[in-house]
Amino acid sequence: MELAEEGVPPVINLTEVAEREKEEFEEKVSKLIIEFGAENLMACMQCGACASICPLARTGFEWYNKKLIKAILVGMREELLDDMTPWACVACNRCTEICPRNVTPFEVMLAMRRLMVEDFALPTLTIEGLRSLYEHGHAVYMTGREARKKVGLPEKPPTTDSDEKALQELKTILKNTKLAELGLIPMG
Amino acid sequence: MTAENKPRIGVYICHCGENIAGAVNVEEVRKFAEKLPDVVVARDYLFMCSDPGQEIIKEDIRKGLVNRVVVAACTPRTHEPIFRKACEDAGLNKYYFEMANIRDQCSWAHWHEKEKATEKAKLLVAAAVAKARLLEPLEDRYIELNKDVMVLGGGIAGIFAALDLANAGFKVYLVEKLPSIGGNMAKLDKTFPTNDCSACILTPLMVEVANHPNVELITYAEVESVDGTVGNFKVKVRKKQTYVDWNKCTGCGACLNVCPPKARVPDEYNEGLNMRGAIYIAFPQAVPKKAVIDPDACIRCSGRWFGEEPRKTKDGKPILAPCEKVCPTGACSRDEPRDPNGELIELNVGSIVVATGYRVMDKKHFKEYAPDSPNVITALQMERLISATGPTEGKLIVPSDIPKYLEWKKKIEKGKEAELEARKPHVITFVSCVGSRDERYHTYCSKVCCMYMLKQAMLLKEKYPDLEIYISFIDVRTPGKDFDEYYMRCRKLGIKIIKGKIGGVQRLPDERLLVKGYDAELGKPVELISDIVVLATAMEPNMDLKELARKLGISVGAEGFLKERHTKLYPVDTMTEGIFICGCAQGPKDIPDSVAQAKAAAASAMSLLAPGKMKVEPLISEVDQEKCIGCGICENLCPYGAITLVEVNGARKSKINETLCKGCGVCAAACPSKAITLHGFTYEQVLAQIRTIAAKKVVEV
Numbered sequence: 058m059e060l061a062e063e064g065v066p067p068v069i070n071l072t073e074v075a076e077r078e079k080e081e082f083e084e085k086v087s088k089l090i091i092e093f094g095a096e097n098l099m100a101c102m103q104c105g106a107c108a109s110i111c112p113l114a115r116t117g118f119e120w121y122n123k124k125l126i127k128a129i130l131v132g133m134r135e136e137l138l139d140d141m142t143p144w145a146c147v148a149c150n151r152c153t154e155i156c157p158r159n160v161t162p163f164e165v166m167l168a169m170r171r172l173m174v175e176d177f178a179l180p181t182l183t184i185e186g187l188r189s190l191y192e193h194g195h196a197v198y199m200t201g202r203e204a205r206k207k208v209g210l211p212e213k214p215p216t217t218d219s220d221e222k223a224l225q226e227l228k229t230i231l232k233n234t235k236l237a238e239l240g241l242i243p244m245g
Numbered sequence: 246m247t248a249e250n251k252p253r254i255g256v257y258i259c260h261c262g263e264n265i266a267g268a269v270n271v272e273e274v275r276k277f278a279e280k281l282p283d284v285v286v287a288r289d290y291l292f293m294c295s296d297p298g299q300e301i302i303k304e305d306i307r308k309g310l311v312n313r314v315v316v317a318a319c320t321p322r323t324h325e326p327i328f329r330k331a332c333e334d335a336g337l338n339k340y341y342f343e344m345a346n347i348r349d350q351c352s353w354a355h356w357h358e359k360e361k362a363t364e365k366a367k368l369l370v371a372a373a374v375a376k377a378r379l380l381e382p383l384e385d386r387y388i389e390l391n392k393d394v395m396v397l398g399g400g401i402a403g404i405f406a407a408l409d410l411a412n413a414g415f416k417v418y419l420v421e422k423l424p425s426i427g428g429n430m431a432k433l434d435k436t437f438p439t440n441d442c443s444a445c446i447l448t449p450l451m452v453e454v455a456n457h458p459n460v461e462l463i464t465y466a467e468v469e470s471v472d473g474t475v476g477n478f479k480v481k482v483r484k485k486q487t488y489v490d491w492n493k494c495t496g497c498g499a500c501l502n503v504c505p506p507k508a509r510v511p512d513e514y515n516e517g518l519n520m521r522g523a524i525y526i527a528f529p530q531a532v533p534k535k536a537v538i539d540p541d542a543c544i545r546c547s548g549r550w551f552g553e554e555p556r557k558t559k560d561g562k563p564i565l566a567p568c569e570k571v572c573p574t575g576a577c578s579r580d581e582p583r584d585p586n587g588e589l590i591e592l593n594v595g596s597i598v599v600a601t602g603y604r605v606m607d608k609k610h611f612k613e614y615a616p617d618s619p620n621v622i623t624a625l626q627m628e629r630l631i632s633a634t635g636p637t638e639g640k641l642i643v644p645s646d647i648p649k650y651l652e653w654k655k656k657i658e659k660g661k662e663a664e665l666e667a668r669k670p671h672v673i674t675f676v677s678c679v680g681s682r683d684e685r686y687h688t689y690c691s692k693v694c695c696m697y698m699l700k701q702a703m704l705l706k707e708k709y710p711d712l713e714i715y716i717s718f719i720d721v722r723t724p725g726k727d728f729d730e731y732y733m734r735c736r737k738l739g740i741k742i743i744k745g746k747i748g749g750v751q752r753l754p755d756e757r758l759l760v761k762g763y764d765a766e767l768g769k770p771v772e773l774i775s776d777i778v779v780l781a782t783a784m785e786p787n788m789d790l791k792e793l794a795r796k797l798g799i800s801v802g803a804e805g806f807l808k809e810r811h812t813k814l815y816p817v818d819t820m821t822e823g824i825f826i827c828g829c830a831q832g833p834k835d836i837p838d839s840v841a842q843a844k845a846a847a848a849s850a851m852s853l854l855a856p857g858k859m860k861v862e863p864l865i866s867e868v869d870q871e872k873c874i875g876c877g878i879c880e881n882l883c884p885y886g887a888i889t890l891v892e893v894n895g896a897r898k899s900k901i902n903e904t905l906c907k908g909c910g911v912c913a914a915a916c917p918s919k920a921i922t923l924h925g926f927t928y929e930q931v932l933a934q935i936r937t938i939a940a941k942k943v944v945e946v
Binding site for chain 2: 065067068069070071072075085087099100101102103123124127128130131158
């Protein structure tokens with residue numbers, strides 16, 4: 058895990074944050090997050106219910122749901138790009154179920170991932186996962202094919218991986234997503 | 246004593262559920278009471294004050310079994326009237342009743358010493374019986390009530406109290422310290438949570454109350470002294486000198502512009518954001534719309550004061566002051582002398598409603614927030630800055646550029662072409678709890694700041710969406726109807742919240758401000774540069790509130806606001822009967838609460854005065870003038886001014902005014918010749934109680 062604090066200065070200069078947002082970007086970060094699926098972002102009152110049950114918060118990640126939302130609300134962006142927290146989200150969805158304002162913090166996490174991908178701020182492991190998804194239909198590719206053979210199973214599992222037609226369909230779909238536009242992985 | 250009237254005492258002991266029975270052995274006390282002298286019956290019941298409980302007592306009275314009643318239960322403060330009424334209903338003089346407090350003063354106090362509690366209960370019952378043997382029948386008195394009411398303070402609370410009373414047919418004197426009614430609400434731009442324009446909802450009420458046939462409006466006046474008691478207050482009111490003949494003044498405003506720059510002082514209505522002349526009308530929508538001259542500001546232009554001969558020009562014409570010259574009706578004439586002390590009038594009223602409001606704490610106290618910067622303002626100044634009747638007609642510019650704006654306006658008015666060079670703010674920061682919740686100033690929460698900061702932020706953000714607005718909160722307090730929904734609206738508008746109180750503001754050379762805070766939500770210190778910093782300074786008691794309270798004989802709390810008789814049950818009453826309080830004079834509150842309280846105070850005054858007379862307990866002092874030696878000790882001690890020394894057959898004798906006497910007993914205790922009897926607490930009765938308790942002690946030793 059990277060140091061979560063990297064990129065975040067000890068004192069947050071809100072003026073700089075706001076000015077950078079205005080000058081360097083076309084859209085406010087909050088607006089992008091809303092567009093990326095967290096429609097109710099602005100209703101957050103920072104009660105902290107989401108953080109109380111968030112596995113990320115409980116395992117020491119710095120920018121867990123509540124804090125991430127606050128950072129977005131004041132216009133922080135650059136400071137968060139190097140942070141790993143959104144990629145560590147396990148999508149348990151408990152935050153969304155507990156939220157008294159229907160902010161859907163889980164959607165904020167996913168929206169943040171989308172924003173990070175657009176800035177190519179994503180871990181190498183994620184690129185590996187995407188490549189694998191494109192090539193085999195599995196984000197986490199199965200190893201141990203020898204073992205499968207030994208027990209008499211086909212080398213590839215009976216999933217998209219072994220279904221050429223399905224795999225082509227998946228590739229077509231992925232080529233039509235933002236992924237192709239970003240050129241993160243070779244899409245031959 | 247006839248056999249008929251020989252005391253036959255009934256003792257009734259209450260369990261008060263577990264409250265008494267939990268510590269006191271009620272059966273033991275009952276058996277003990279049964280054997281006391283003159284006691285014919287002793288009974289106990291779970292709740293003596295309940296309907297079946299009272300019925301037990303009534304039945305014994307009706308059957309002729311008892312003719313004196315002792316109830317051993319809770320406190321006479323709340324329950325004596327209930328049991329007295331029960332006695333009366335059953336046909337017994339209600340002053341043949343005595344109460345022993347074996348709950349508050351016994352079971353509660355000695356909860357963990359049950360045996361001692363039982364012994365003490367016995368003593369208290371015995372003492373009550375000893376007194377009951379000596380009780381005398383008394384008759385209630387009635388006093389006539391003056392039905393007129395004085396309302397002090399012409400803000401929103403005073404206006405509503407006056408209107409409700411006047412509409413119910415009561416004559417109301419509405420007394421206001423300033424030249425116009427309207428109070429602080431008249432300074433507000435819009436009001437939460439509906440964002441109604443303050444002037445639009447307030448000014449019609451100002452007109453209505455001023456024109457009401459039952460209301461006599463007395464503005465620019467203050468209470469000098471208050472004498473008398475409920476139903477018959479005598480209030481001396483000093484009408485301050487206006488130096489303008491209000492019978493002639495039409496409020497045309499011609500005089501306002503001719504007052505020279507040297508005579509200009511900070512304009513109170515605009516919270517000092519601009520200047521007004523020495524002659525001024527409080528504000529354009531003032532009621533009454535009349536001018537006054539501020540004698541401290543006036544520079545006596547023409548070289549003469551009121552009543553002095555005018556200086557003459559070379560050709561013999563009198564030199565007049567500019568205001569005098571320009572006035573079309575002669576209201577500003579300085580020909581007649583004017584008494585600087587104004588006029589003292591005396592009014593008789595039956596009740597007084599105090600609605601004198603609050604003041605906003607000044608920013609000067611808060612050195613940490615750069616109070617010297619013109620761009621650090623109080624929230625009330627912000628109201629004026631965004632108000633269409635404010636110094637900039639509602640145009641949003643940084644306060645340091647208001648002088649530039651006023652110059653520009655002057656040029657435009659003269660028909661010149663000019664460019665307004667005033668800077669518009671891009672960032673505004675609100676600082677919460679300035680002087681509130683702070684041991685150094687006021688420990689209380691001012692209650693309305695969270696909401697008005699949100700309101701101002703909302704109004705600004707809706708009008709200027711590009712404005713960056715930060716509000717710092719220790720925590721957000723929005724407990725009112727539609728209030729939290731209002732807060733959410735602000736959040737959704739993109740107003741940024743700093744969760745934590747701003748700790749410092751630094752003035753920058755370009756008149757912007759460096760704001761330093763800590764955001765608990767980010768868990769980090771934050772800082773930003775702001776064009777305007779708005780301080781939500783505390784609501785505090787008016788400077789003269791303590792003095793007014795002293796004149797009225799009512800008390801103020803430790804925080805300096807008027808104290809209600811009981812926080813929950815008597816929130817608009819005071820310890821002085823007939824005087825009611827409402828609005829922010831009682832404590833910080835918003836407009837809905839002030840209005841509700843004003844209406845409550847008006848209703849309380851009405852229910853007091855409507856019958857025209859009031860029952861008064863006969864438990865007051867009486868002088869036996871045969872015994873009185875005329876020493877005058879009682880006269881000096883009486884806290885109600887009820888005692889005077891009069892001449893009777895050539896000798897000085899004490900005389901007690903029955904209407905004024907409250908039955909405190911100070912005079913009776915102090916009288917060296919035992920000439921004063923406090924009915925209901927005679928020497929014999931009190932001594933019998935004390936001796937009973939003492940004797941028991943002796944026996945125990």
